[in-house]
Amino acid sequence: MIVAAICFFGIAGLCGTYRLLVGPSLADRVMALDLVLISLMGAIAVDSARRNDTTYLVLLVVIAIIGFTATAAASKFIEHEHDQSVEVAT
Amino acid sequence: MTTIANSLMLLGGFIAILAGVGVLRFSTSYARFHAAGKASPVAFLVAGVGAAIELGASGAAHLVIAGGAMVLTVPVGVHLLFRAVHRTSNNAHLVIDELAPAERVSKQLATDPHQRRQK
Numbered sequence: 077m078i079v080a081a082i083c084f085f086g087i088a089g090l091c092g093t094y095r096l097l098v099g100p101s102l103a104d105r106v107m108a109l110d111l112v113l114i115s116l117m118g119a120i121a122v123d124s125a126r127r128n129d130t131t132y133l134v135l136l137v138v139i140a141i142i143g144f145t146a147t148a149a150a151s152k153f154i155e156h157e158h159d160q161s162v163e164v165a166t
Numbered sequence: 167m168t169t170i171a172n173s174l175m176l177l178g179g180f181i182a183i184l185a186g187v188g189v190l191r192f193s194t195s196y197a198r199f200h201a202a203g204k205a206s207p208v209a210f211l212v213a214g215v216g217a218a219i220e221l222g223a224s225g226a227a228h229l230v231i232a233g234g235a236m237v238l239t240v241p242v243g244v245h246l247l248f249r250a251v252h253r254t255s256n257n258a259h260l261v262i263d264e265l266a267p268a269e270r271v272s273k274q275l276a277t278d279p280h281q282r283r284q285k
Contacts, residue, residue, distance in 0.1 A: 077173075085209075088182035095198070110202065130225040130228065133229065155249075
């Protein structure tokens with residue numbers, strides 16, 4: 077049952093990976109990367125419960141903060157790049 | 167107790183699959199953000215509650231910190247991406263666009279500092 081839960085998180089991560097590779101825009105890729113990271117976090121939590129081992133739970137906090145930093149920086153980059161291309165065009 | 171924890175973790179995995187299918191199948195960027203940004207924190211929270219039941223107090227502390235960080239940051243990140251897409255793409259096809267008037271006001275305030283003082 078627990079292994080099935082890990083597999084479910086893995087399937088969600090694969091869906092996100094597809095969108096990460098195919099995604100039409102840069103924002104889609106960033107969002108897909110966020111989904112992959114969250115699936116990884118869920119899989120780590122469930123795997124810790126399966127092995128009854130709290131060693132890797134520290135990773136969850138780190139991944140959450142890194143994911144937010146990546147998303148915020150990427151969205152600022154998307155806006156900035158668009159502004160510059162508009163200035164060049166006019 | 168183990169049955170409850172296992173069911174919660176399985177439910178979390180199921181919600182994660184829903185988020186993944188939404189990201190895979192929806193047609194517009196806004197709809198994909200909606201699916202990924204709302205369902206995936208819920209998936210992690212449900213699975214985390216199950217894992218916390220299984221692990222006891224020391225594991226639950228880490229999971230509470232991680233879940234709290236996630237609930238605080240994921241909606242903010244999705245909102246930032248959403249706004250970036252709204253600013254950089256053509257929104258003429260949207261039926262209801264409640265962000266456009268606010269964006270116009272904020273752009274006006276950014277370019278004209280005198281108007282800000284008068285208001």
